[in-house]
Amino acid sequence: MKVSVWDTWVTRKDGSMMHFDIIAPEEIKDASVIQAYGNAYLKTKGEDGRPLTSSECRFCHAETVKPEWEKSIHSQSYYILEMENCES
Numbered sequence: 001m002k003v004s005v006w007d008t009w010v011t012r013k014d015g016s017m018m019h020f021d022i023i024a025p026e027e028i029k030d031a032s033v034i035q036a037y038g039n040a041y042l043k044t045k046g047e048d049g050r051p052l053t054s055s056e057c058r059f060c061h062a063e064t065v066k067p068e069w070e071k072s073i074h075s076q077s078y079y080i081l082e083m084e085n086c087e088s
Helices: 031-044 069-078
Strands: 002-011 016-023 055-063 079-084
Touching: 002 031, 016 031, 016 069, 031 055, 069 079
Parallel strands: none
Antiparallel strands: 002 016, 002 055, 016 079
């Protein structure tokens, strides 16, 4: 399975920057769908309502799905790869 990686940066309520990738099946190209995934993730982190637009979330590249992402993609259509300041 090929997936698209969307590089995402969001300013947290405390002013620090969260950096994470939204990974979804390659055929999902609608940025509003990807942003909805990001917003769902932000809600789990207590950061709901933070701006998440094309300025904060951009298509980066496509790659082959990694085994650790596959279960999440099959159950919720996306996987979040946390990189910086993603702790709750």
